[in-house]
Amino acid sequence: MLLSALASGAEAAFFALSDAELEQYKNSHNKAEQKIYRLLQTPRKLLTTLLIINNGINVSIITLFAYVSWQVFGTRSLSAWAIICCMLLATFSIVFFAEVLPKIYANKRGASIARKLAPAISFLQEVSKPLSSTLMGISDYIEKHYLSKSYHQSLEELHHSLDMALINEETSPEERKLLRGIVNFGSITVGQIMRQRKDIVAFNMNATIPELLPLILKWGYSRVPVYAHSKDKIEGILYIKDLLPHINEGPEFKWQHLIRVPLLVSEQKHIAELLNDFKDKHVHMAIVVDEEGKTTGLLTLEDVVEEIVGEINDEFDDDEEIIYSQLDENTFIFDGKTSLHDFCKIAEIPFDSFNEVKSDASSVAGLMRSVFGRVPRVGETLSYGRFHFTIESADLKRVKRVKINVTSKKEVFQKAS
Template sequence: MESTDSGDPLSYSLLQLLQNDYTLQSIEYLAAILTGFLLLLLSALTSGAEAAFFSLSEQEIARCRTSTRKSEMLVYSLLQNPRKLLTNILVLNNGINVSLIMLFAYVAWLVFGTRSLPAAIIVGGALLLTFLIVFCGEVLPKVYAQKKRLDIARRTAPFLRALQTITSPLSRVLMAISGYIEKHYMIRGYNHTIEDLHHSLDVALTNEESSPEERRILRGVVNFGSITVRQIMRPRVDMEAFSTTATLPQLLPRIVQWGYSRIPVYTESTDKIEGILYIKDLLPHLHEGENFNWQQLIRPPFFVPETQRISDLFQNFKEKHVHMAIVVNEYGATSGLLTLEDIVEEIVGEINDEFDDDDDIIYSQLDENTFIFDGKTSLHDFCKITEAPFDAFNEVKGDNETVAGLMLALFSRIPRAGERTSYGRFHFTVESADSKRVKRVKINVATKKEQYNKAG
């Protein structure tokens, strides 16, 4: 009896220990499942954030740049260093995926202990984990992010900024390694490829005895996707527009003088464009007097940012069935206007009708390499005429987009007539200037061979 009585507490203790082990094991299983679920959600979040940030359109980025919302300002701030942002996201996402794999191995160890796992279990588990990571952690969030990219970018921006402190040490090392490899072993980048393509086109067309017009059209096709609205727009100072306070008799002489089919209409100043007046809408009312309310005929304006690519704007024109856009800067002020004809001219060259002035781009060519340009000529037009790369002056021009503005940037002041300066293979002589602006500049474009001989 004594041995039986003494055995009861021992059996009870063993049973209680087994129950406690079972409870702890259940807690471990539950904790592992919850942790795996959270890691999968984090993987989906980072994948969606990556797709959202790097699929934002030019318009959405411009909106974030001028926005007063903290989340959109943070989105724009993160995109100022896209390489760092992408590296941090990839470090975070891959760290989460590795953690999921380690968690899967830990659960397998809990279930099977130290015993060897059957091959079918290993293959089945690997396929299941791969499906969860790829489908739930990559495909679904990226597909969803394409539909609501700006909203997702706004929501995930604080999360990414907070986690940068954790991922930054490793991302710096990875960026340094990739930078070294790119610098020493990778091929030249996109800008050089464009220049090489231009050179190849020139060589091919020269060999085929093609006309300069054909070469100009092909160069326009090559550059079409990289030209921004600001580079080819008609500046605000050269815009013709009607005030809403004008009467119909006052409009008619200007319509005849300008010869435009569409004219912007403003209140107070051209910073407040109210709409576009289509002259064809006015034709049935030419007999009306001063009291005629012609303002009811204006159509809503189409605003675009300076930074938009003309290839995107061309698509917008086709979708919205409009032919004119009002260009605004980051502060919402009017910078100029752009028409469908301006975009088409970037490929086919100037299209002049009976109302166009031949002196829109004022220049004369003295010899093969020497030109005289009006100061208000845009740098984009200058590069087209001289067949120079469109990015030839990007490092020095700043915000200036005209030949006169380039002179101000190179001299750091308003130069006097007769002063000279050089940049690369371009040699500038100020032909005419006053105390306010540069009026006319003579430009000699040295050939690459001449530049090489001079450097040697």
């Protein structure tokens, strides 16, 4: 019962810590506090570990209750009232002594409890890693293939209604894009629109101010991620406005204390939820991480808003055009490097149109490899649903250019009628 109470208390203690406390722990010399910070960089993994420990202990408690009952009554064939009494006693004991009381206590003394339990939890996380990884994998599979199924069906119905409205009404291209952006907004995930890790501009924490200034002028960003060893682990976000009062300082100035705690999110998070996080935490940038806490991408508030209103360019933005050409209303030629998200946006089709065949592909070239089952040759064609692909350019390793014909919804409706 004590072990179960410690597991429940640990859960409450770790997740009761504030962002300010975590920021202190990040630069702390206390090993326990450093472990707390590292554990909370992958909160889902930490929670899974704690649940495995707690449920394992609770199952042991129930088993012991059953064993003691058999010894007390001298038989394994217990009467109904005896079973009910044992069940009520075990449930009350676990809920009150191993759940409610520890969590109330831990909420008041979260930091102290977390420091004491951090070494043990860190060790148990490694021990239970095979089981926790398996459970998280199963959870991801169920969420991806079943829990979101009804949501996608509703989304398809909404797309159908929108297509019917756009066919029957006179709407400008700008209005059509805005309407589609609103409809699609709730279904878009962070991973679909994030800037990939290889494209992230980040500063090294070991750089001095004189070394930083040329980089700041070169890139012109107002917020820049900061790393210690590699981009795999972003330590914080440097706001250039925080650095301005110190630009005349020498190499000895410790600018690292100016960096702020980064907002870490997963690729599976929907941007509608992320927008709420941006508003609640008053930040404009999020670092995308995988289950191991390694950086996979970056996303800003501007990126999220652009999914509804379209591209937002100021006087400092470069015109980075997506490389494609439109031959007619339904036919496009795309560069293989174009992301699937951008292709769907330009062709005005649902973002989940290729979910069944794309596998892990994120670009048009990757989609071709998944659809064909190999790297296709120049001139090869293939149809999938209402899409017809023709390979315009390719080599032995990748597809460089693809012609894509999209059968319009209008034609589909006319054939159906």
